[in-house]
Amino acid sequence: MTVSVLTKNNARSTLLAGITDVATSLSVQSGHGTRFSAPTGVEIAKLTLYDNAGNIEICHGTTRSGDGWSVIVRGQEGTTARAWNAGDGISENATAGFLTGLSQLDRNETVTGTRKYNAAVVQQGSVNYASTSGTDTYTVTLGLTAFVAGAEFRIKFVNSNATSAPTINPDSLGAKNLKDSSGGALVPGQLLANSEHTVRYNGTDMIVLTAAGRVTTEPVRQTVLTGAVDSNGQANFLSAGTGLAVSRAATTTPVVVTVAAGEDEIGPINYRKRFAADQASYWASLAPNNLSYLFDDLNTGTGVWTAYSTIIPRQSGAFFDATKQALLPFSGSDASTTITDTYGNAWTASGNAQIDTAVTIDGQNTVLLDGTGDYVGNTTITTLGDGGCTLETKGRINTLPGVGTAMTLISFTNATGYGAILELMNTGGTYNLRLYLSSDGTTHNIANALLGSSSTYATGTDYHFAVVCDPVAGNYYTYRNGAVDETVASTAKICALTIARLGSTYAGGSYLNGALAGFRFSPCCRYPAGTTFTAPTLPFTADAEWFDRSTFTYKYGSPTSWTTKHRVCVGEATTGASTVSSVITYALRGKYEGTYTTPFPGASTAVTKNHYLGVIPRTAGLIIKNLTTNGGYLSGDEVGDGGLATYSTVTITAAPWRNKSTCGFQTASGNTLIRNKTTGADATVSTAASTWAYKLVADRGW
Numbered sequence: 134m135t136v137s138v139l140t141k142n143n144a145r146s147t148l149l150a151g152i153t154d155v156a157t158s159l160s161v162q163s164g165h166g167t168r169f170s171a172p173t174g175v176e177i178a179k180l181t182l183y184d185n186a187g188n189i190e191i192c193h194g195t196t197r198s199g200d201g202w203s204v205i206v207r208g209q210e211g212t213t214a215r216a217w218n219a220g221d222g223i224s225e226n227a228t229a230g231f232l233t234g235l236s237q238l239d240r241n242e243t244v245t246g247t248r249k250y251n252a253a254v255v256q257q258g259s260v261n262y263a264s265t266s267g268t269d270t271y272t273v274t275l276g277l278t279a280f281v282a283g284a285e286f287r288i289k290f291v292n293s294n295a296t297s298a299p300t301i302n303p304d305s306l307g308a309k310n311l312k313d314s315s316g317g318a319l320v321p322g323q324l325l326a327n328s329e330h331t332v333r334y335n336g337t338d339m340i341v342l343t344a345a346g347r348v349t350t351e352p353v354r355q356t357v358l359t360g361a362v363d364s365n366g367q368a369n370f371l372s373a374g375t376g377l378a379v380s381r382a383a384t385t386t387p388v389v390v391t392v393a394a395g396e397d398e399i400g401p402i403n404y405r406k407r408f409a410a411d412q413a414s415y416w417a418s419l420a421p422n423n424l425s426y427l428f429d430d431l432n433t434g435t436g437v438w439t440a441y442s443t444i445i446p447r448q449s450g451a452f453f454d455a456t457k458q459a460l461l462p463f464s465g466s467d468a469s470t471t472i473t474d475t476y477g478n479a480w481t482a483s484g485n486a487q488i489d490t491a492v493t494i495d496g497q498n499t500v501l502l503d504g505t506g507d508y509v510g511n512t513t514i515t516t517l518g519d520g521g522c523t524l525e526t527k528g529r530i531n532t533l534p535g536v537g538t539a540m541t542l543i544s545f546t547n548a549t550g551y552g553a554i555l556e557l558m559n560t561g562g563t564y565n566l567r568l569y570l571s572s573d574g575t576t577h578n579i580a581n582a583l584l585g586s587s588s589t590y591a592t593g594t595d596y597h598f599a600v601v602c603d604p605v606a607g608n609y610y611t612y613r614n615g616a617v618d619e620t621v622a623s624t625a626k627i628c629a630l631t632i633a634r635l636g637s638t639y640a641g642g643s644y645l646n647g648a649l650a651g652f653r654f655s656p657c658c659r660y661p662a663g664t665t666f667t668a669p670t671l672p673f674t675a676d677a678e679w680f681d682r683s684t685f686t687y688k689y690g691s692p693t694s695w696t697t698k699h700r701v702c703v704g705e706a707t708t709g710a711s712t713v714s715s716v717i718t719y720a721l722r723g724k725y726e727g728t729y730t731t732p733f734p735g736a737s738t739a740v741t742k743n744h745y746l747g748v749i750p751r752t753a754g755l756i757i758k759n760l761t762t763n764g765g766y767l768s769g770d771e772v773g774d775g776g777l778a779t780y781s782t783v784t785i786t787a788a789p790w791r792n793k794s795t796c797g798f799q800t801a802s803g804n805t806l807i808r809n810k811t812t813g814a815d816a817t818v819s820t821a822a823s824t825w826a827y828k829l830v831a832d833r834g835w
Contacts, residue, residue, distance in 0.1 A: 137281075139170035139178050144225035148182075149200070151221075154214045158203050161223060166200035169225050175279075179228045180205065184221045190214060191228055268292040270308065271301040280306060282336035290324040293435065297321055301332070301339050310338045314397060320697070322433030351403050353722045354393040354835075355680065355687075357703050358405075360721060361386040365728045367745070368721045371427070371704045373713035374414030379427055379706050381415050383408040390429045392699045393685040401685070404431055404699060406438050416440045416706070419713065422661040424521070424605075425706050426678075431699035441700055444657045446520065446791075447678035449748050453477075453692055456514045459654035460691070461635075462672050463488055463500045472500070472509055475675045475691045480511045484644075486636070494527055494595050494650035495671035500635075504532060504540070504646025508637030514654070517545065517553065517602060517627045519790065521658035524553065525599035526635065527671055528649040530592050534559040539567060539643045542598055543652075546639040547574050548631050555600050555611060556643060557590065564590040566618050568600070568611055572625035579625055585611055585618035597668035602627060603658045612660060615668040664710070682835055702747055717792065719747045725831040729758055732822035741795045744831040751834025753794045757827045763819070765810030794831050 146165035152158075161169070170178040178194040180202070190212045196204035207214035210230040265271040265288060275286055280303075288301075297318040300308040311332070313319055319341065324330065331342040352358065361382050363369040370388055374380040381388060387409040394402040406429065419425045423444050430441035448454060455477035465471055467490040472480040484506035492499045500509060517524075524543050534540045539556040546552035551571035558567040566585035569577045590596075599612040609621040635652055636645035653673040660666050675691035688695040704718045725744035734740055744750060759766040766772065819825060 137176045138231055139172055139176050140227055140231075141168070141170045141178075141225055144168045144170070146223055147220050148217055148223060149219065151218045152216065154207070154216050157205055157207070158201065159205060159217075159223070160201040163200055166197060169194070169197060169202075171197050177206075178225050179209075179231055181224050181226050181228065182217050182221060183224070184217070188215065190217075191230075194225075262287045262289070264289040264291055265301065266291070269294055269296050269299040271299060271311075272305075273301060273303050275303045277304045277306060280309075280334055280336075282334060285331060285333045285342075287329060288332050289327065289329045291327060293322055293326040293328075293433065294319055294324045295321055299324070309334070312338045312340050314340060314342055316340065320433075325433055325436040327436065351391050351401065351405070353724075354391055354401065354403055354685065355701050356391060356723045357701070357719065357721055358389040358391055359386065360388040360718070362721075366726070368718040371706075371716045371718040373706070373716055374417070376414070376711060377417070377419040377421060377708055377713060378414035379416040379419070379704075379713060379716055381408065381412045384411045388703075390701055390703065392429070392431055392687075392701045394433075394699055395684050395686045404433075406431070412440075416442050419706060419708050420444050420661070421708050421710050422664060423658055423708055425708065426702050427704045427706060428700045428702050433699055442706075443676070443678060444659065445676055445678050446656055447680060447702060449680045449682060451681070451683040453677070453679050453681070453688075455692070456516075457518065457656050458677055459511070459514060459633075459652070460673055460675055461500075461509070461652040463498045463650060465498065467491070474511075475693060476677065477692050478511055478513055480509050483508050483510060483637075489648065492529075492648050494529060494648070497650045497671040499529070499648035499650040501648050502636040502645045504644045506641070507644060508541075508641075509635045509649075509652075510637075511633040512631060514545070514633050515630050517630070517654075518656050519626060520605055520656070521601070521603045522627075523599060523601050523653070523655040523657065523659040524555070525597065525655075525659070525673075526649050526652040527595065527597045527668075528645075528647055529595050530557070530590060530645075530647040532646040533557075533564060533590060533592060536560075536562060540645045540647075541634070541636060541638050541643040542645060543600065544632075544634045544638055545627075545630050546571075546632055547629060548639070549575070550639045551575060551577060551628060552630050552639075553600060553602070553627050554638070555598060557645075558584065560584065563588045566598070566611055566613060568609075568619050568621070570602075570609060570621065570623075571628050572623075574628035579609065579623045579627075580619075580621045583619050583621065585613070587613050587616070587618050599660060601658050601660055601662070603662055606658075606662060608662055610660075610663060612666075612668075615660075615666045617663055617665065620663060661710075705747070717745055720745045720831075723833045723835070725750075725829070726756075727828040727830065729826035729828045731760070731826045733757065733820050733825040733827055739795055740829070741793055742829040743792055744794050744829065745792050746831060746833045748791060748833050750794055750831040753829065753831045755827055756830055757825050760824055760826055763824060765812065770810075794829060 146161035149160040149162055172178055172195050180192045180194045182190045191209040193206040193209055194202045263273050263275055265273045299311045301311055302308040333340045360368055360370040370382045372380050387407050389407045392404045416427050419442055425442045425444055428441040430439050458476050459478050460475040465488045469488040470482040472482050474480055485503050486507040489499050489501045536559050539558040541556050543555045551574050554569040556567040558565050565588055568580045568583045570579035571577045572579055597614050601610045604624050604626045607624040611619040632639045651671045651673050677691055679688045681688055687698045687700050689698050690696050706713050707715045727742055757772050759770045761768055
């Protein structure tokens with residue numbers, strides 16, 4: 134049984150009457166009883182009896198009423214019970230036995246009033262550290278016989294928590310909820326396997342005061358902190374591996390990554406990993422003929438870090454921009470006209486367009502379009518992006534178009550009908566896909582009514598149609614059932630958009646008579662460039678990647694069902710059919726500082742530099758260095774420091790590109806100016822190679 138020891142300051146009196154050596158009760162002077170503690174239950178008070186001859190006896194008082202102790206236990210802590218006379222002294226003291234059992238406090242504490250000390254708490258010794266058994270319903274042996282508020286323990290959780298509401302049952306005293314330091318629910322996986330935590334009982338719940346592996350202070354979050362660099366000082370620890378793989382060099386210069394996992398009242402939650410050995414072909418089986426993003430991924434359930442790659446570019450911002458992706462599963466009840474986009478874009482069913490649960494493809498509902506005014510439309514998607522994208526749908530044709538007419542499958546255009554359009558065309562009884570693509574918004578200058586190679590189509594047959602845009606590589610493709618149908622060579626990007634429709638042109642007409650069982654707009658080239666692939670079966674997958682800067686957490690999936698991840702992107706790789714053709718290592722610590730270049734650009738000159746931040750920079754600037762003696766500056770003096778504080782009217786603009794920035798080095802007057810350090814006057818910077826050098830600096834800003 135756990136016994137709580139009570140103490141009270143300056144509790145002294147004398148016996149009202151004498152007692153024998155076997156008496157189990159006593160009384161103190163009238164009115165003095167309140168000077169002493171009043172134990173209840175399993176509590177005791179340490180009572181010391183003494184006389185003028187120096188004799189003492191320690192007793193445990195367990196029950197007091199008024200001025201009398203009705204229950205005392207005699208001869209404690211090695212003392213002998215003896216007879217005592219009226220007038221002998223009695224006091225309530227912190228005895229040697231009590232102090233021996235009391236653990237030293239971590240800080241000075243003034244004790245006043247009545248205090249309780251639980252022997253099972255203060256005499257922790259070997260029981261303040263133990264390992265758990267079980268998962269989510271943990272058990273642990275700590276040597277306790279009762280819960281006491283404020284008790285703290287160091288506990289090793291052998292298995293990670295799989296849910297947000299795990300419990301722990303110490304010494305079979307009863308399960309208590311495990312909560313975070315704010316009293317809220319834990320995150321699944323927060324208790325890493327084999328991690329140790331300080332846990333405090335607050336009277337109701339067990340509060341986890343620490344998070345294993347977390348780092349509350351980082352110089353920069355969600356980035357690579359250290360790694361090998363090249364001769365220009367740029368990150369250079371990634372390289373092509375064997376086949377479709379990328380290797381990491383870390384033996385000579387260890388690579389340290391930090392992953393952000395949100396905030397709490399203690400501070401930032403970060404996880405850090407130090408890779409100290411080379412990893413040959415670590416990121417393996419990359420998508421062929423594509424661009425892959427390379428991540429370090431932490432499984433907080435096991436504590437294991439693994440390689441992760443995806444072709445989906447991640448978003449980074451305080452909110453998820455749904456207009457950069459679209460996914461229509463056409464779920465819902467039969468005859469419903471509500472069209473739900475998994476990512477949150479607003480779509481409208483027009484005409485008689487409606488969900489059909491009887492006509493299915495790959496077991497999925499369809500949206501039925503009767504060919505006379507039916508379509509599904511959107512007006513919020515305004516761009517297909519600067520990089521690659523894929524527009525795809527899977528459907529069935531009920532009635533083929535008549536001679537000289539077309540049925541629209543996918544149409545993403547501006548208000549005058551220019552953009553990206555895929556139709557099924559009947560040319561003299563021959564059926565072909567027909568493609569229109571525009572970059573200028575006034576003509577279909579990339580592809581104008583380009584007919585595909587496939588000429589046989591049938592009603593009642595399921596087809597997968599896809600348009601893959603890859604202006605970076607300079608190619609556009611259409612696919613039918615995974616086979617290339619049309620190819621266009623162009624590096625131009627699709628123009629701005631205002632109207633997206635499935636089953637109709639931008640203004641109505643060329644309506645589709647058929648059923649569509651899914652549509653997806655992806656901000657990447659989802660299928661290998663120009664090669665055959667196996668057409669996907671439905672449902673299409675929601676696979677958005679988003680670093681949420683409002684919470685500093687990484688999320689995967691879609692707004693309707695985000696999955697929190699612990700991952701950080703460290704670079705990217707471009708692949709061919711069977712090998713990696715190029716690798717980019719992202720800038721260290723989310724910052725870029727280039728190398729000095731000469732000559733200094735003249736007036737009206739724009740310079741583009743690769744910064745390799747992996748995101749659009751929030752700040753970009755210029756540092757210039759004096760190579761001789763100019764404007765009051767000595768050779769080697771640097772000016773600007775990225776903020777252009779010493780420039781007069783030079784402007785720096787960060788272009789909307791993930792890995793490039795454009796700097797305009799000219800002023801409104803056409804000259805690049807620098808403020809003379811000595812006189813304060815503006816002077817034109819010389820473009821002579823021996824006079825000034827410049828370098829770009831950029832920062833992602835978070």
